[in-house]
Amino acid sequence: MRYRTEAINSDGGDGTAGVPEGLTVTVSSPLNPDRDPAGTNPEQLLALAWATCLNATAQAVVARRTRTAVRVEVELHDASTGGYEFHVDAFLSVEDASGEETRRVLDAAHARCPVSKLIGGAATVSVHAEEFAEAAASTR
Structure with a gap:
């Protein structure tokens, strides 16, 4: 193995997801009419x-x-x-x-x-x- 990482999402399409090494992103479903426009999907x-x-x-x-x-x-x-x-x-x-x-x-x-x-x-x-x-x- 050359490299390993993992990502964790406990919120589904809206909330946050992250990588234990420090990256956290706001996730926001494009199908949600009330989505956070700053979120990613x-x-x-x-x-x-x-x-x-x-x-x-x-x-x-x-x-x-x-x-x-x-x-x-x-x-x-x-x-x-x-x-x-x-x-x-x-x-x-x-x-x-x-x-x-x-x-x-x-x-x-x-x-x-x-x-x-x-x-x-x-x-x-x-x-x-x-x-x-x-x-x-x-x-x-």
């Missing part, structure tokens, strides 16, 4: 986890010779089997790279990224190469 946390992991892996693929950016979109849908499901799309871009080169980096990073390995086989998960944009390379 599973959709945002999933997007952040995958964007961070996939971009760190892309940086390893390009040996940090150029900038890469990843944005992840997560949508909550009603599932045909009842309940809900996530539809997740990741978009990777590489500065000054052709579409073919960006796709090569995306394929390599997606194959190596631990979060991609976890969710990549789901029918509602997709990856896409896109043109690099300065705005995508910085936090919005």
Whole structure:
């Protein structure tokens, strides 16, 4: 084992959740009309986890010779089997790279990224190469 952590949530979709090492976040369900607008939710946390992991892996693929950016979109849908499901799309871009080169980096990073390995086989998960944009390379 290289690393281990855990997260604890005792409040469900509204309240707090945390990591014993010190991170505590306010969670707020996007389905709750009285939600705390400063709170986060599973959709945002999933997007952040995958964007961070996939971009760190892309940086390893390009040996940090150029900038890469990843944005992840997560949508909550009603599932045909009842309940809900996530539809997740990741978009990777590489500065000054052709579409073919960006796709090569995306394929390599997606194959190596631990979060991609976890969710990549789901029918509602997709990856896409896109043109690099300065705005995508910085936090919005």
